[in-house]
Amino acid sequence: MADYNKDEIKRIEGKWREEWKKRDVYRVENQSDKPKYYVLDMFPYPSGAGLHVGHPLGYIASDIVSRYKRLKGFNVLHPMGFDAFGLPAEQYAIDHGIHPAVSTAANIKTFKDQLSKIGFSYDWSREVQTCDPSYYRWTQWIFLQIFDSWFNRKKGKAERITELISVFEKEGNKNHPFPNTKYAVPLSGSTEFSPSEWNSFDDRTRQEILMQYRLAYLAYTDVNWCEALGTVLANDEVINGVSYRGGYPVVKRQMRQWSLRITEYAERLLTGLDVIDFSDSMKEIQRNWIGKSVGARITFEVKSEKGQHKLTVFTTRPDTIFGVDFMVLAPEHELVKEITSTKQQGDVDAYLKYVESRSEIDRMAEVKKITGAFTGSYAINPFNGREVPVWISEYVLAGYGTGAIMAVPCGDERDHKFAKHFNLPITNIIGDHYNGTEANPTKDAILQNSDFINGMVMHKAIDVVIAKLEENGLGKSQVNYKMRDAGWSRQRYWGEPFPVVYKDDMPYAMDETELPLELPESNNFKPSGSGEGPLANLKDWVNFSAGKRRDSNTMPTHAGAAWYFLRYTDPHNDKAFADKKALDYWGQVDVYVGGSEHAVAHLLYARLWVKILHDLGYLNFDEPFKKLINQGKITGDSRFVYRVRGTNKFVSSGLKESFDTDPLHVDVKIVSGHELDIQAFKRWKPDFADAEFILEDGKYICGAAVEKMSKSYFNVVNPDDIIENYGADTLRMYEMFLGPLELSKPWNTHGIDGVYKFLRRFWNLAHDNNGNLNVSNEEPTREELKVLHRTLKKIEYDIDHFSFNTSVSEFMICSNELSSLKCNKRAIIEPLVIALAPFAPHIAEELWSELGKTDTIFNASFPAYDEQYLKENSFEYPISINGKVRAKMNFALDMPKEDIEKIVLASEAVIKWTEGKAPKKIIVVPGRIVNLVI
């Protein structure tokens, strides 16, 4: 027994870490009489750099929640694992010749060592690693279920391919047309076939047709090809049209690749957002990504030298149909070569050549540049027969809608600029709302020059026009989504191999019993150069048998992460991805804590996989995460010294303007606040051993900047160092105290003393000067009970609202008050120790055991607060007029009776006088009467 100092903290924390492990207190069972609660962290990618203080932020929050829920009587699942496939390990292997499996295992060990010191309550027996064959066996298995499914649009859900086949046998595909006509190529001409046609197709044709429907399918899709790196890059490795690494140009190139048909789930992914508890911004990011727009498809006739053609456009504004002054096609549009007139051929060819010459970078850099060419043909407005010219231009994207638009210059800014640039006439259909120099996209104008919708308000005319289009067979209402299908092939080594075998170039699912298809051993991680991944180098593996071939691509890291939360429920199962009973028992994740950077990719894929597995009957829920909390990033607080150019002289920040200087990052460890420790600086690097300094007021003051934590900025704060000096409990509480969880904030170790002092004071409440336990069994006073119950209530409220910074404050207030009351009563201390346990488990457990408890504090129950102690300082007084309560007043207990009477009379008068406009509630506090005016 000693003071709560550095050595004692080490002893306590070490002791309990051991003890908890020995007693296996974190193990969770899959059945219980208690209600379940599932608290999940986004599992980390184990990078080589180890943890910095930013990483544990979310983990601490989720740990507090899970410990609290456990104290509240829930059976809590709180697992951890590793997203262990991925590019950095592969890149490291290329650079250092160390196999990804080796470096990944080493990194995982480092992570676990660091995590274990922070006192997390993970059930490590449930750990998963996505690169483990016993795990990715089931990633591959789920992939095969997706491959074996199609989306029945009539029912809005996924079904087995066998059901589609029986539909084809009975009725052909007339009720289930190809989902994506872009890829519907196996049939010559028509995209519709009858049952008898289906039955006459050979197996190869059938497979190709089925491929068009599968939720995991092969197709020629664009990839980002980087010639300089000789490899394909993922979208997030391409920044503004150049490679993330090296900044080399990137071009689009077609390759046969796997995709997931996530677009079929666009609507469900969108409506699902309404029933889950994500932040507004997170939902908004997903909504934007899905990008739903409602409008109509309208078909125009086009007259050209070669004859009549149909041109279909998508528009969200069918009400502007009479303002159409021209049409624009994407340069890639298939109709371009059909309708280009002889006279315009030169212009069009020149333009197509120009478009082709432009790289992605050029396009992005010059978005505002207006270019285009006239095709020489005219389209006919289906309502009034007006002929308008058809142009081509880059600003119309081939990949969205139909790749063609009807241009309404008075209402659309881009169309307007285009019209002005090429001197095309502009029809005004919105009267005064159009000023002749700028388009106005309003929906509230009264329509003019608009035939049968003249005089109508625009937003009301939309449905009228659609009805008329459908009536005349000229178009129909249509919903469009920006979201594209998800590319699922990566030309990489360190990922899950696709569990398929190609025969005659068609992929067939491997048998379930043959899984996992293990990643073959290799020491060659370099891309094959042909655009294929490193696995293509392993010829024996790829062409493993005559006439049979394996896929040389691997899945993206999103694959393993799309379902890991399901595996935690039953991580050692080798008969299924998880037992149905376990899945049903744990159900949805109640709280998911992680960074907002996964807003689109990971969260959408996880939601997609769960929806598919739900449709196929494996899950009884179709949203994985009930509630999502995005913890903010913790940034680094960098420090700079200023070296006078060409010298070894360093000038203090305030004086640097008088010199020509270069800023250099300096290790934050040798700076106290902003003052540099000059001796430590001289020792830091040999170059600085005889550095000279120009000081201000005898000090060297450093410059500062908030940046991402990075080794190269020397601003990384390692949690191990904090734990070494203050202990894990202080680290945990301080990270929470720093500010609201969702906020990003720079790390600053300065305030940590406050939290440390609190823990010491709390410790001292129950200990005498010699460090011996000193609690009394006296009955607590009303005042002490008030402090206790107010604290318990506040802590409950705060944890339920994920407001951990205020709970830490509340503990401080509580301990300050108890200190000044000199309260060391067991009846007060004991419940507070339980309340503190989620935040500072080590010290709580130690106090708990000192108080004579033999069982771990985890199995205690969170003390309930009692309202009766909280209402004591004020009372409520109803104010009645004619026997009806019209307002309530709260009076402080110590308010003199005469004053209360005066106020009540005055209030009644006010309420009568103002006829009910008076306040419902008036707070009256000592020394002040709030706004009583007669």
Added chain:
RNA sequence: GCCGAAGUGGUGAAAUUGGUAGACACGCACGUUUCAGGGGCGUGUGGCGCAAGCUGUGCGGGUUCGAGUCCCGCCUUCGGCACCA
């Protein structure tokens, strides 16, 4: 440009949802402790003012007995998307 979030002391931030703005903590100042010290404890600390007092939550209006909180219009910062018809 569009969408989302947010602007409160020297600093991190509270404000139980419309009711004493700045809790709690850092920092700072003063005091104290047989205190060598950057340690412990205590007091003070939004600004102006000796004071009573005045003023104060990005800016300008509004609603209300009462606004950090609600409404309208701006400004700034941070995130997301970016020719999506």
